[in-house]
Amino acid sequence: MKFPRNARIFRGQLDAAPFASVFFLFVAFVVLGSMVYTPGVRIELLPAGNPEALASPPRPAVAVAVDANGQFYYRNRLIRPGDLTRELQMAVTNSPEPLTLVVLADRAARQESVERLYDIAREAGIRVAHQARLPRIFERPAAPGGSP
Numbered sequence: 001m002k003f004p005r006n007a008r009i010f011r012g013q014l015d016a017a018p019f020a021s022v023f024f025l026f027v028a029f030v031v032l033g034s035m036v037y038t039p040g041v042r043i044e045l046l047p048a049g050n051p052e053a054l055a056s057p058p059r060p061a062v063a064v065a066v067d068a069n070g071q072f073y074y075r076n077r078l079i080r081p082g083d084l085t086r087e088l089q090m091a092v093t094n095s096p097e098p099l100t101l102v103v104l105a106d107r108a109a110r111q112e113s114v115e116r117l118y119d120i121a122r123e124a125g126i127r128v129a130h131q132a133r134l135p136r137i138f139e140r141p142a143a144p145g146g147s148p
Contacts (some may be wrong), residue, residue, distance in 0.1 A: 041071075043066075043067060045132055045133055048133035060099055061099065061100040061130075062099055063104055063132075064102070065103075065104040066103065066104070068107075068108035070116075072120075074087055085123055088101075089124045089125060092124055092126060100129065101121045101126045101128070101130070102131075102132055103129060104132045105117075
């Protein structure tokens with residue numbers, strides 16, 4: 001059986017309007033996509049002084065963040081100090097091994113806030129704490145000839 005073909009080769013001019021509209025839609029998505037609000041609190045960690053400061057704790061750990069305003073964040077949510085004490089006590093009782101506290105303190109966080117977090121952890125039964133640091137960026141040594 002033979003089917004009739006209705007396809008013809010296009011020999012006219014291309015219309016630029018559809019291409020322009022797709023281009024402007026693309027530009028609109030890029031511009032509006034950069035304005036999207038990303039929820040969360042920005043925490044800038046202090047840089048590490050030596051590579052040994054970056055060693056991970058040898059036992060199970062819980063992480064608590066402290067922002068520049070002195071607020072605590074546990075499991076990615078804002079938490080009051082009293083609730084944090086209860087949460088850490090529950091984590092200590094549910095853990096088969098002793099827990100380590102990993103403090104994610106913002107660079108602008110006051111020392112009193114960090115000390116308050118250490119007191120809360122001690123009250124909850126956590127005896128070991130580490131402060132998280134950013135790794136230092138090491139530069140490559142220069143080539144012997146002087147050029148990289």
